[in-house]
Amino acid sequence: MRQEVGADRTLxxxxxxxxxxxTKVDFEIKYRVLQTALKGYDMIGVEVFTPGVQELIYGREMINKLHEYTKKSAIICANLAYPAPxxxxxxxxxxxxxxxxxxxxFDPKFEKKAIHGLKASDPIAALNKALKTPHDLAIAVLHFSDNKARNIIRRVAGLNIAVLATQRGVFRKIELIKGxxxxxxxxxxxxxxxxDxxxxxxxxxxxxxxxxxxxxFKADPKVAKLVDEYEQWLRKHYIKKEKQEEETLNEKAAGxxxxxxxxxxxxHPKITASWQTTRHARAYASLQKKCKDYCPDCLPCHVTGSRQHNKKGFQSPASTPNLFNVQCEExxxxxxxxxxxxxxxxxLKIDKKTCTACHxxxxDPEFSFAHDLPLISH
Ligand code: HEC
Ligand code: HEC
Ligand code: HEC
Ligand code: HEC
Structure with missing residues (x-):
């Protein structure tokens, strides 16, 4: 990526x-995601990691663990109210x-969302204090809404670059506030x-x-291996969880x-044969190929009865394997x-909404009911 812009030294x-x-909060997964990401950053040489709201809401336990996961990236956060390793x-x-x-x-407002008590100190005071260190250029990552961030910039002196971290989207043009x-x-x-x-x-x-x-961009083979290991771990994790919940899932599947x-x-032999030629009939295989056949983020659209109607269809890969793929009853x-x-x-109450639950x-940004319906009709 550095070569792409032609800069010999980028920060x-x-x-x-x-x-x-x-999916609902699962600390084991959260920790593993962070661990994988930070290890990957070390591999590709990312210099700074500033924990965002998504990490901060998990409180001290998560914050205290961060440093175990990275050897090279600096972890920076100025307004934590207590020292963290x-x-x-x-x-x-x-x-x-x-x-x-x-x-x-970061915005102290997020304290309220924090699960295991995280305290913030005054962000502006913390920023002003940080800016006292002599420097040629000062960059601050602001985990605030656009409006609050703009207010902060107006109230501090000597900040050169503010990186807005919370709001989605990108700035295509340079915008200056008080320089x-x-x-x-x-x-x-x-x-x-x-x-530049x-x-x-x-x-x-x-x-x-x-x-x-x-x-x-070609994937860095070392990072690709790391991601692959994470995917394998995650799959095992879901299988383990499913085993733990086996009884409840079987009960639900029975109903x-x-x-x-x-x-x-x-x-309906002809229709069944026709359905079998569509990709709907291979939707679960697509997840298997990606090692995601147990992933709750992916399953709902690649199985039957998890999204529409009474949603009482697919429960889990072990308890309802007969509902893999986008079947007739979906x-x-x-x-x-x-x-x-x-x-x-x-x-036969099928309309555009039936499809857009998944497409x-x-x-599937190019999905068009008029164009795509004939492709699966029988
Ligand atoms: C909101 C519904 C939805 C979710 C959630 C979803 N998919 Fe899909 N997926 C689709 C639809 C719709 C298509 C067909 C899009 C097309 O190719 O026209 C598709 C196609 C695919 C394909 C085959 C086409 C390709 O791009 O190679 C793969 C593989 C796939 N999904 C994997 C995944 C994985 C992995 C996840 C979880 C990270 C996931 N999907 C989550 C709806 C979903
Ligand atoms: C992706 C959605 C979808 C899936 C999956 C699907 N169908 Fe259909 N089916 C439709 C739609 C839409 C129609 C309405 C007619 C049309 O436009 O083809 C229909 C029509 C029908 C009809 C009435 C046909 C007629 O001639 O009046 C039958 C019977 C039927 N489907 C059975 C099945 C069976 C059996 C399967 C599984 C093997 C299946 N469908 C899978 C969407 C689906
Ligand atoms: C025992 C035979 C039998 C089985 C099993 C069966 N159907 Fe049907 N299905 C029929 C008959 C008979 C009709 C009436 C219309 C016709 O002759 O196509 C019908 C009609 C339909 C219709 C259209 C209704 C309409 O008003 O036109 C759909 C959709 C349908 N079936 C879907 C399915 C699906 C999905 C399955 C599997 C879960 C299934 N059927 C299993 C015999 C069956
Ligand atoms: C439960 C989620 C779901 C629903 C509902 C659904 N689809 Fe799909 N559809 C998928 C997935 C997932 C794929 C991709 C399967 C794969 O390749 O793994 C797909 C693939 C397709 C494809 C093939 C795409 C291609 O470019 O080859 C068409 C066409 C399609 N769907 C049309 C429809 C239509 C029309 C409806 C509504 C009547 C519908 N689908 C409803 C999930 C869904």
Missing amino acids: TINSGNLTRTT GIEPSRLFTVNHKKILVTSI CCLVKNNNHGKTVGYL WNFSSNSPTRLKLVKVEKST INYVGNQACGTC CHGPAQDHIKDPKLNYG NSNT
Whole structure:
């Protein structure tokens, strides 16, 4: 990535918020995600990690562990109200003979969300204190909303670059507030932002956003291995959890009114054969290939009865393996009653919403009901 912009010396900063997961809080996973990410940063030479709200809400326990996970990246946070091992309020980096001060503050409002009591000190006082260290350039990562961040910038003197870490999106243009340059690059790791600085005029000269795409960036083999190990670990973790919850899951599976598509073939052989040629019939295999066949973040759209109708279909890979893939009942609804007494007027309430439960703007931005329906029709 450094080669991409042609800079011989870049200072790399990661603004945190790595541990967001869509499933309910599972500390083992959170720790493992952080551990993997920080190890990966060491491998590719990321110099600064500033914990974000997603890490901070897990309180002291998480914060105290951070330093165990990284050997090289500095962990920086200026307004923690108590000392945490390995976390520095700020650090000076020498880049091309210039002293670059890097610091980070977070919004005390997040204390309320914190699970295991994390205390913040006054962010502005902490920032002002950090800025006292003599430097040529000062960068602060602000874990605040846009508006609050802008207010802070107006109230401190001598900050050159503010990195907004909390709000989603990217700044494509350089924006200055009281001479301080605002940058925002919170795009889930899909872009990297570069900023060139002119020390004589003390101002930014160029902001460049580089998209991180598989076609332009090759995966570092060591990092790829690390990610692979994480995926393997996660899969085992989910299997372990499923075993622990086996009884409840089996009970739930016994109560469902989905029958699985084996039950349709005898009376609807042509349609079943036609369905088998669609990718819906191979949706679970796609997860297996990615080592995600136990992942609760992925399963709902690659199985049957987890999203629509009464959502009482798929429970877990071990208890409901007959509901893998996007089967008939995903679109037509539970068929328990229909197979007992087959007749018309079952399961034809299908419209665009049936599909967009899974084909949404994230997973399938080009989805069009008119175009895609004929592709799966039978
Ligand atoms: C909100 C629903 C949804 C979720 C959640 C979801 N997928 Fe999918 N997935 C889809 C849809 C829709 C498609 C088909 C998109 C297309 O190719 O037109 C798809 C296609 C795929 C494919 C095959 C096409 C390809 O890109 O190679 C793979 C593999 C895949 N998903 C893996 C995953 C994994 C891994 C996860 C979890 C991290 C996941 N999916 C979570 C809806 C989802
Ligand atoms: C992705 C959604 C989807 C899946 C999966 C699906 N269907 Fe359908 N099915 C439809 C839609 C939409 C229609 C309405 C007619 C059309 O446009 O094809 C339909 C129509 C039907 C009809 C009425 C056909 C007619 O000629 O009147 C039957 C019977 C049927 N499906 C059975 C099945 C069976 C059996 C399976 C599984 C092997 C299945 N469907 C899988 C969406 C689906
Ligand atoms: C014992 C035979 C039998 C089985 C098993 C069966 N069906 Fe049917 N299905 C029928 C009959 C008969 C009809 C009436 C219309 C027809 O002749 O196609 C029908 C109609 C339908 C319709 C269309 C309803 C309408 O108003 O046009 C759908 C959708 C459907 N079946 C889906 C399924 C699905 C999904 C399964 C498997 C879970 C399934 N069927 C299993 C016999 C069966
Ligand atoms: C439960 C989630 C889910 C629902 C509901 C769903 N799909 Fe899909 N669909 C998928 C997934 C997942 C894939 C990709 C499977 C794979 O390749 O692994 C897919 C693939 C497809 C594909 C093949 C894409 C391609 O480019 O080859 C078409 C077409 C499609 N779906 C149309 C529809 C339509 C139309 C509906 C509504 C009637 C619908 N789907 C409902 C999850 C869903």
